[in-house]
Amino acid sequence: MIIDPILPFVKTLLKKTISTGDTVVDATAGNGHDTLFLAQLVGSSGHVYAFDIQKTAVDATLLRLGDLRNHTTVIQTGHESISKFVTKEISVAVFNLGYLPGSDHSIITRPATTIEAIEGSLHLLKVGGLIVLVVYHGHEGGNLERDALLDYVKTLSQSTFQVLKYEFINQKNNPPFVLAIEKIKQNYNDKQNLLHHSFG
Numbered sequence: 001m002i003i004d005p006i007l008p009f010v011k012t013l014l015k016k017t018i019s020t021g022d023t024v025v026d027a028t029a030g031n032g033h034d035t036l037f038l039a040q041l042v043g044s045s046g047h048v049y050a051f052d053i054q055k056t057a058v059d060a061t062l063l064r065l066g067d068l069r070n071h072t073t074v075i076q077t078g079h080e081s082i083s084k085f086v087t088k089e090i091s092v093a094v095f096n097l098g099y100l101p102g103s104d105h106s107i108i109t110r111p112a113t114t115i116e117a118i119e120g121s122l123h124l125l126k127v128g129g130l131i132v133l134v135v136y137h138g139h140e141g142g143n144l145e146r147d148a149l150l151d152y153v154k155t156l157s158q159s160t161f162q163v164l165k166y167e168f169i170n171q172k173n174n175p176p177f178v179l180a181i182e183k184i185k186q187n188y189n190d191k192q193n194l195l196h197h198s199f200g
C-alpha cells in the first residue's frame, strides 16, 4: 500500500520528530505499546513521562518496559496534570484516546481533560515538536470528544501551529483518525511557563 495506515503513519511522524536524549510524553499509557516505542526512540539519555488513571494500565506499562523503566516515569494520574510533573521542554506528546482495550469500556478519555492536557503540552512543546492524537470515536461518548477536539484544534493560531487531520474517509464503523499539531513558532507565554517551573 502506498498510503500508510493510521498507526504506521503515527510511528513515522514520531521517528521523524524524536531524537536521542529528548524528553517526551505518553499521555495515555494504556498497555504501554506507545510508551515502549517512545522509550526506545529517546534512548537511555532521554526520558518518557507516561500517564494513565488506571492502575492496570500503569502495571501493564511497567511490565512491558522491562529495563527501559530506568528512563521512564509512569504516573497514575490524569494527563490534565502534565504540567505539574513535566518541567522540561518536550519534543512529543502522544494521545491514544478512548478506552483501554480488554478493560472497562466506560473508563474513557473525556473532552475537558483531554483539551486541558493538550494545552499543558502545547506550552511545554519545543519549536519543531509535535503533539499526536489518535482519535477513536466509535464508542459511547467518543463522538463528543471528537467534536470538541476538532472545534478546539481549529482555534489554534496558524502563525504558531500547523494542524493536520489524517483520515480515511471511505471506511465503515468510525475508524480512528490522527490529529497532529506541530509548533512552528515559540510563544512568549511558553518561555514564561518554563522559567516559572525552573526557578519557581
Ligand SMILES: C[S@@+](CC[C@H](N)C(=O)[O-])C[C@H]1O[C@@H](n2cnc3c(N)ncnc32)[C@H](O)[C@@H]1O
Pocket (backbone or CB within 6 Å): 027, 028, 029, 030, 031, 032, 033, 034, 035, 051, 052, 053, 054, 057, 077, 078, 079, 080, 096, 097, 098, 099, 100, 101, 107, 108, 109, 110, 113
Ligand atoms: C486507548 S487507551 C491507550 C492505549 C495505549 N496507548 C497503548 O499503547 O496500549 C486509552 C487510555 O487512556 C486512559 N485514560 C483515560 N482518561 C485519562 C486521563 N484523564 N489521563 C490519563 N489517561 C487516561 C485510559 O485508562 C486508557 O488506558
